[in-house]
Amino acid sequence: MNTFKLQIGTPDGLLFSGDVERVVCRSITGDLAILAGHANFCTALGMGEAHVVLPDGTRRNAACIGGMLSVMNGECHLLATTWEWQEDIDRARAEEAKARAEAKLNETGVSEKEYQIFRAKLQRALVRLGVH
Numbered sequence: 484m485n486t487f488k489l490q491i492g493t494p495d496g497l498l499f500s501g502d503v504e505r506v507v508c509r510s511i512t513g514d515l516a517i518l519a520g521h522a523n524f525c526t527a528l529g530m531g532e533a534h535v536v537l538p539d540g541t542r543r544n545a546a547c548i549g550g551m552l553s554v555m556n557g558e559c560h561l562l563a564t565t566w567e568w569q570e571d572i573d574r575a576r577a578e579e580a581k582a583r584a585e586a587k588l589n590e591t592g593v594s595e596k597e598y599q600i601f602r603a604k605l606q607r608a609l610v611r612l613g614v615h
C-alpha cells in the first residue's frame with residue numbers, strides 16, 4: 484500500500500514523524516481518513532478516537548482532542564490541542580474526570596459557563612475511555 488509522510492504535534496512538541504498508510508481522526512464535520520495521494524486539504528479537528536496505520540500494518544490508536552489537520556503536496560501535518568496514544572492514557576484518571584463531570588452536570592444551579600466546561604470535560608473523558 485502507498486504511504487505518505489505524517490507529522491503529529493501538540494503544543495508540547497512533536498509526537499510522531501514518519502511514513503504511514505493512513506491517518507483517521509474526527510474533524511468538526513465528521514470522521515475522516517487521509518490516504519496517500521490526498522489532495523491539498525485543511526480542516527479543524529473535533530474530539531474523537533483516532534488512529535494511524537504504519538507501513539507494516541500496525542495500528543496505533545489515540546485520543547485526539549481539537550486542533551488542525553492539513554495536507555500539502557502529499558505531506559500531512561496534524562497539530563492537535565491534545566493527542567494521547569492509547570498506551571499513555573491513564574484510565575483511572577479518565578474515569579475520575581468522568582465521574583466529577585457527571586456529578587457537576589447533575590448539580591442544580593450550575594452556571595452556563597460551568598455547564599459548558601464540564602460537558603467538554605465529560606466528552607474528553609469519554610473519548611479517552613473509548614480509546615483505552
Ligand code: ATP
Binds near residue numbers: 566572573608
Ligand atoms: P482532568 O480533569 O483529569 O485533568 P481534563 O480533560 O480536564 O481531565 P485536559 O485539560 O484535557 O484534562 O488535559 C490536561 C493535560 O492532562 C493534557 O496534557 C492531557 O494530555 C493530560 N491528560 C488528561 N487526562 C488524561 C488521561 N486520562 N490520561 C493521560 N493524560 C491525560
